[in-house]
């Protein structure tokens with residue numbers, strides 16, 4: 001449980017908040033590169049951590065992320081003309097480059113130097129792995145670029161999907177590290193989803209998992225064991241990397257999955273789902289399954305990032321399927337099973353009313369390290385963890401071990417990136 005001050009501390013990410021300042025120290029994935037395909041194309045409205053911004057590609061193809069609003073009288077530059085090396089406000093013609101510099105104020109004589117004094121807020125942008133990233137923290141503290149395994153794989157080995165979720169980011173993250181709900185909420189898919197069926201999925205029928213959570217350089221290693229054959233445990237190890245990344249343990253040779261939960265504002269979240277196989281291209285069958293909303297993915301309303309199954313249609317809940325346990329909650333698909341329940345808590349759940357149990361251990365620890373890190377940064381300027389690229393070079397895994405063998409030391413090799421070598425999954 002969290003009192004309301006701590007809940008606010010973890011959930012609120014606007015400018016000047018402790019969590020907002022903490023998150024601004026990390027690189028932020030926010031667009032597909034394909035969303036800004038061409039020079040001088042249509043600019044895109046972007047909202048991150050409650051800040052309203054505008055992304056565009058100028059005539060040379062250079063990307064920019066600047067304040068959405070014109071410095072003259074506050075018009076949204078989304079209406080702007082993207083032409084000849086900058087974005088021109090259509091109201092009175094002021095023009096800005098990709099770094100937010102005002103490069104023309106047509107009504108003022110050039111020799112007045114007026115426009116040199118005008119600058120919009122802007123953030124650096126980098127395109128990598130099919131994604132556009134920004135860094136919104138103090139420029140002098142910009143960290144090295146992330147080194148997640150999927151970023152360096154050939155495009156044929158990975159599949160990325162972005163959706164919007166109508167809840168605070170922390171509700172989504174907590175779902176991502178809550179390994180115990182899989183045995184309930186996703187029990188239908190463990191039998192039917194082609195990207196989940198495996199021997200390990202059978203062990204998930206043990207609904208009394210035990211958690212062993214250990215700190216890692218970038219966050220947490222969340223070990224969860226269930227009973228396997230006599231004298232053995234089936235382990236699933238999830239990685240949580242600060243501030244918002246999770247890596248979900250695999251099922252057999254099915255691809256690895258991960259998420260990033262990036263706050264748009266305090267009540268809306270970008271959910272990135274990354275599916276990747278370190279050692280082979282994804283198959284036609286896998287791609288077709290994911291395109292149809294299988295695996296960790298969802299079908300979207302065309303032209304938007306809103307799932308077809310959403311709050312306004314009661315997530316197309318199917319009570320007959322619920323009775324028959326085809327879908328344990330009656331909602332189809334793993335991602336929307338999660339999102340529907342997380343959205344049902346309200347935009348920001350009141351955590352003072354919770355009653356936590358031992359299977360919430362990972363959630364308790366994640367909240368604690370997030371709070372500790374945000375407060376240490378605020379009060380003592382302590383550099384956050386998870387900025388070093390080396391801390392990203394980890395993998396989730398699933399395996400069976402004899403009882404009493406500690407997973408983190410015994411299977412350390414399975415929990416780090418080994419280039420060209422497949423991950424460990426059962």
Ligand code: FES
Pocket residue numbers: 070071072073074075089090091092093094
């Ligand atoms: S409001 Fe943009 S130029 Fe006047």
Ligand SMILES: [Fe+2]
Pocket residue numbers: 175181182185186334338
């Ligand atoms: Fe889930």
